[in-house]
Amino acid sequence: MTIDLHAMEAKWQGFWKKEKIYKFDAKSKKKAYSIDTPPPTVSGTMHMGHAFAFTQQDFIARYKKMAGFNVFHPFGFDNNGLPTALMVEKKKGIKQSMFERDEFIKIVLGGTLEEEKRMRTAFESIGLSIDWSLLYRTIDKPARKTAQYSFLDLHRQGRVYQKDAPTMWCPSCATAIAQAELQDKEEKSSFVYIQFETTDGGKIEIATTRPELMPACVAIHVHPDDKRYKKFVGKEVKIPFTGGRKVKVFENRDVDPEFGTGAVYHCTFGDLDDVEWILETNLPIIEIINKDGTFNEKAGILKGLRTKEARKRIIEELEKAGYITKQEPITHVVNVHERCKTPIEILTAKQWFVKYLDLKEDYIAKAEILQWVPPYMKKRLDNWVNGLKWDWNISRQRHYGIPFPVWYCRKCGEVILADEKDLPIDPLKSKPKKKCRCGSSDFVGEKDTFDTWFTSSLTPQINCKWVSDKKFFEKMFPMDLRPQGHDIIALWAFNTMVKALFHQGKLPWETITVNGWILDPKGKKMSKSLGNVVKPEDMIQKYSADALRYWASLPVLGEDIPFMEKELLSGKKFITKMLNAARFVEMVTKDVKAGKIDKKTLMPEDRAILSRLNRTVKESTDAFERFEVSKAINPTRNFFWLEFADFYIEEVKTRVYGKKNASGKAAAAVLQEVLWKTTLLVAPFIPHAAEEIAQTYFKKRLKGKSVHEEAWPKADESLIDEKAEEAGQLINAVVAEMRKEKTAAKKPLNAPVKKATVEVEDLKKFKEAEDTVKRTMAVEKIEAKKGKELKVELEF
RNA sequence: GGGCCCGUGGUCUAGUGGUAUGACGCAACCUUUACAAGGUUGAGGUCGCCGGUUCGAUUCCGGCUGGGCCCACCA
Numbered sequence: 001m002t003i004d005l006h007a008m009e010a011k012w013q014g015f016w017k018k019e020k021i022y023k024f025d026a027k028s029k030k031k032a033y034s035i036d037t038p039p040p041t042v043s044g045t046m047h048m049g050h051a052f053a054f055t056q057q058d059f060i061a062r063y064k065k066m067a068g069f070n071v072f073h074p075f076g077f078d079n080n081g082l083p084t085a086l087m088v089e090k091k092k093g094i095k096q097s098m099f100e101r102d103e104f105i106k107i108v109l110g111g112t113l114e115e116e117k118r119m120r121t122a123f124e125s126i127g128l129s130i131d132w133s134l135l136y137r138t139i140d141k142p143a144r145k146t147a148q149y150s151f152l153d154l155h156r157q158g159r160v161y162q163k164d165a166p167t168m169w170c171p172s173c174a175t176a177i178a179q180a181e182l183q184d185k186e187e188k189s190s191f192v193y194i195q196f197e198t199t200d201g202g203k204i205e206i207a208t209t210r211p212e213l214m215p216a217c218v219a220i221h222v223h224p225d226d227k228r229y230k231k232f233v234g235k236e237v238k239i240p241f242t243g244g245r246k247v248k249v250f251e252n253r254d255v256d257p258e259f260g261t262g263a264v265y266h267c268t269f270g271d272l273d274d275v276e277w278i279l280e281t282n283l284p285i286i287e288i289i290n291k292d293g294t295f296n297e298k299a300g301i302l303k304g305l306r307t308k309e310a311r312k313r314i315i316e317e318l319e320k321a322g323y324i325t326k327q328e329p330i331t332h333v334v335n336v337h338e339r340c341k342t343p344i345e346i347l348t349a350k351q352w353f354v355k356y357l358d359l360k361e362d363y364i365a366k367a368e369i370l371q372w373v374p375p376y377m378k379k380r381l382d383n384w385v386n387g388l389k390w391d392w393n394i395s396r397q398r399h400y401g402i403p404f405p406v407w408y409c410r411k412c413g414e415v416i417l418a419d420e421k422d423l424p425i426d427p428l429k430s431k432p433k434k435k436c437r438c439g440s441s442d443f444v445g446e447k448d449t450f451d452t453w454f455t456s457s458l459t460p461q462i463n464c465k466w467v468s469d470k471k472f473f474e475k476m477f478p479m480d481l482r483p484q485g486h487d488i489i490a491l492w493a494f495n496t497m498v499k500a501l502f503h504q505g506k507l508p509w510e511t512i513t514v515n516g517w518i519l520d521p522k523g524k525k526m527s528k529s530l531g532n533v534v535k536p537e538d539m540i541q542k543y544s545a546d547a548l549r550y551w552a553s554l555p556v557l558g559e560d561i562p563f564m565e566k567e568l569l570s571g572k573k574f575i576t577k578m579l580n581a582a583r584f585v586e587m588v589t590k591d592v593k594a595g596k597i598d599k600k601t602l603m604p605e606d607r608a609i610l611s612r613l614n615r616t617v618k619e620s621t622d623a624f625e626r627f628e629v630s631k632a633i634n635p636t637r638n639f640f641w642l643e644f645a646d647f648y649i650e651e652v653k654t655r656v657y658g659k660k661n662a663s664g665k666a667a668a669a670v671l672q673e674v675l676w677k678t679t680l681l682v683a684p685f686i687p688h689a690a691e692e693i694a695q696t697y698f699k700k701r702l703k704g705k706s707v708h709e710e711a712w713p714k715a716d717e718s719l720i721d722e723k724a725e726e727a728g729q730l731i732n733a734v735v736a737e738m739r740k741e742k743t744a745a746k747k748p749l750n751a752p753v754k755k756a757t758v759e760v761e762d763l764k765k766f767k768e769a770e771d772t773v774k775r776t777m778a779v780e781k782i783e784a785k786k787g788k789e790l791k792v793e794l795e796f
Numbered sequence: 797g798g799g800c801c802c803g804u805g806g807u808c809u810a811g812u813g814g815u816a817u818g819a820c821g822c823a824a825c826c827u828u829u830a831c832a833a834g835g836u837u838g839a840g841g842u843c844g845c846c847g848g849u850u851c852g853a854u855u856c857c858g859g860c861u862g863g864g865c866c867c868a869c870c871a
Contacts, residue, residue: 566820584830750828
C-alpha cells in the first residue's frame with residue numbers, strides 16, 4: 001500500500017508542537033540531560049551538514065528522554081559575525097558604518113528574523129526534538145551580557161592584558177583578521193634575486209617574492225650548516241635605499257638551504273615566519289605599512305604606494321642600481337582574506353589578549369577527563385594545544401560585534417571597566433559613572449569588538465543563564481553533551497573549555513561527540529561553485545524526513561561521509577516495511593486481547609524471536625550508552641526486517657489467521673510484543689513512523705501523549721535463551737532451503753508440498769522444529785534423515 | 797614537515813585470531829489474505845601491498861602504498 005509519508009510527518013510534527021512534547025521542564029525532579037548545541041549562522045538555509053549533525057544529536061536527545069532524563073535541547077542562531085552583518089547590509093541596502101553600533105545590532109536582530117524563520121522551519125521539518133523556547137542568538141542581549149561579563153571576570157583574574165602585537169591585517173578592509181578567516185590562494189609572482197654588499201666588500205645574494213619590504217629588513221638568515229654562507233655569519237650587510245642602514249647575518253635552522261639562494265632576508269613583517277623570528281631574535285620592529293595599506297615615510301622612496309605598486313617601483317630602482325641578478329616567475333600560495341581575496345599584511349596594533357599559554361598542561365589533562373566520541377578526536381585538541389605559541393588575541397577592529405566593556409581615561413590612560421550591573425554596554429555610547437582616579441572625567445570608549453569565538457566559547461554559560469539566573473546555573477552547569485564538527489575542535493571546543501576552566505574551574509561538559517562532514521558522492525566538499533550541493537529539502541521531498549534521518553543514523557561518528565542517495569531509498573523502504581508490518585500485526589491481532597505473554601503456550605519460534613528481541617534491546621541500549629548511534633539502530637533494523645518480518649511473521653501466519661486457539665493467541669501476543677518494543681527502539685531514529693505506529697495500534701499502551709514520552713525498553717534477561725535461538729535458527733535454515741527449492745521449481749512460496757525429505761545433523765532438534773516448518777511452507781509430510789549437512793528435497 | 801583517520805564483492809559498508817554482514821545495483825523466479833517503493837533465490841570478494849607474531853590473520857605488530865582531514869608551511 002502506498003503510504004503518504006509527508007502527510008504523516010506533517011501531522012505528527014504539528015502534534016508534537018501543539019502538545020509541547022519536547023518542552024524542557026525546569027521544575028521537573030528528573031535528572032536533567034543538557035546539550036550544548038552548535039548555533040548555525042543565520043544564512044537562511046539548512047544544508048546537508050546541518051541536517052546530518054543535528055539529526056545525530058537528536059538521536060541522543062530522544063534516547064536520553066526515553067531513558068528517563070529531563071532533556072534540555074536548545075537551539076541557537078549565530079548572528080555575531082561578519083557574514084551576518086554583510087548579509088543584512090546587502091538585504092537592506094545600508095552600510096553598518098552609517099549607524100551606531102547598538103543601532104546596527106538592533107537592525108541585524110530584526111533583519112535576520114526572516115532567515116531565522118526559514119531555518120527554523122527547515123530544522124523542524126526533519127523532526128528534531130528541540131525546545132524552541134530555549135532559543136538564543138549570539139548577538140542578543142543575554143549573549144552580549146555574558147560575553148562582557150566574561151571579560152570582566154577574566155580581567156579580575158588578571159587573565160586579560162593589552163599589548164602591541166603583530167596582527168594579521170587586511171589592508172583592503174582595514175581590519176585585523178583571525179587565522180580562521182585566512183584562505184590560501186595561488187598567485188603568480190616574481191621571485192627576485194638581489195645581491196647585497198657586506199660592509200667588508202663581500203656579496204651575498206638572497207631571493208624574495210617581497211622586494212618591496214626591503215626598507216623593513218632587519219636581518220639576513222642562513223642555515224648554520226650551509227658552508228657557502230659560514231663566512232658571512234655575524235657580518236653586516238648594507239641595505240639599499242635606507243640611508244645606509246646595516247643588518248646582521250644570523251644562523252637559523254628554519255632556513256632551507258635548497259630553496260632560493262639559501263639566504264633569506266628578514267623583514268618586519270612579510271609573513272608569519274618573520275613574526276616568529278622577530279620574537280626569537282629580539283630585533284627591532286620597523287613598520288612600513290599603514291593600516292590603510294599604504295607605505296609610510298619609513299619606506300623611503302616607496303612612501304604613499306601600495307604593495308603592488310611598491311613592488312614594481314623597487315624592482316625598477318634595484319635594477320637600475322644593479323642589485324638584481326635574476327628574476328624568475330613563480331606560482332606560490334599566499335594568505336588572503338577570504339572575503340575580499342586581498343593578500344594579508346602583518347602590522348602591529350594594540351590588542352587585547354587572554355593569557356593562557358601557561359596552562360597548556362592543564363588543558364591537556366582536563367581534555368583527558370572529558371569523554372571524547374570517538375576517542376581519537378582528543379588528539380586533535382592535544383596537537384593544537386601543544387602547538388600554541390601565542391596568547392589568544394580577542395580583539396577585532398570591527399564595528400559590528402560585541403564591544404569591550406572598557407573606556408580609557410584621556411588624561412592618564414587608565415583602563416576603566418564597566419560595572420557588572422550595567423551590562424551589556426556600548427562604551428562608544430555610554431560613559432563611566434565615576435571619575436577617573438586622576439580626577440578626569442574625559443573618557444574614550446574602546447572601539448574594538450570581541451573575536452566572535454570569545455562569545456561562541458560561552459554557549460554553555462549562555463544556555464545555563466550564568467548572568468541572569470544563578471540558581472538555574474548551579475543546577476545546569478556543567479552541561480552533559482557538546483556535539484560538534486571536527487573542523488572546529490581547535491576553535492570552538494578548545495576555547496569553550498578554556499572559558500569554563502577560567503570562570504567555573506571545571507569542564508563545560510561531560511561528553512563531546514565529534515561528527516564528520518557530508519561530502520558529495522565522490523568525496524569532495526559540497527559547494528555552490530562546484531554545483532554538487534544536495535539540498536536536504538529535496539531529499540525530504542523525495543524520500544521523507546524519517547528516511548533522511550535513517551540515512552544520518554548509518555555512519556560511524558567522526559568520519560566524513562560521501563552522500564549516497566540510495567541510503568535514503570533504503571531508509572524509505574525500511575519505514576514502509578515497518579508501517580506495513582504494523583498493519584499486518586494489527587489485522588491479525590485486533591480481536592485478541594493484548595494479554596501478557598504466557599511462557600507455557602509459546603512455540604519454538606516464539607521463544608526464539610523473543611530471545612532475539614531482548615538481545616537486540618540490549619545491544620541497542622549498550623550502543624546508545626556509548627553514543628554509537630549507528631550501532632544502536634543497525635541491530636534493530638536487521639532484527640526487525642531479516643528475522644521478524646522475513647521469517648517469524650511467515651512462520652506464524654497460519655496460527656493467527658481466523659479464529660485463534662491458545663497457540664494463535666500466543667503468537668498474537670508475541671507479534672504485538674515485538675512490534676511494540678521495536679517501535680520504541682526505532683523511535684529516536686524515525687520518530688514520525690514510530691509515532692504513527694504507536695498512535696494507531698498501541699494507543700492503549702501509551703502512558704503519555706506521545707511515543708516519545710515512553711520509557712526506553714528494558715531487556716528481559718529471562719527471555720534470552722541460547723537454546724531457543726538455536727532452534728529458531730534451524731527452523732529458519734530449513735525454511736530458507738525449502739524456499740530455494742520452490743524458487744528453483746518456479747513455484748510460488750505458498751505452493752503446497754506433498755512430501756519433503758530433509759537431511760539434518762541433529763534429528764532430535766529437528767523434531768521440535770518440524771511442526772513450524774510444515775505450517776510455514778505448507779508441507780503435508782516430512783521425512784527426516786540424518787545427514788552431514790542440511791539438505792532438502794520437495795515433492796509437489 | 798608533524799599529527800590523526802581510512803583502504804572489505806560494481807558502489808557504500810558491518811564485523812571477527814579460524815576466508816566474511818547488510819544495503820544499493822545486477823540476474824532469474826513468484827500477483828503468496830502486511831508490503832510490487834514487495835517477496836524468494838542467485839551471480840559477484842586472494843577483506844590495499846609486503847613482511848613478522850601464530851597451528852592459523854581480513855582481524856595483532858612493523859614497513860610500504862593510495863585517499864582524506866587537522867596543524868605548520870618555505871622567504
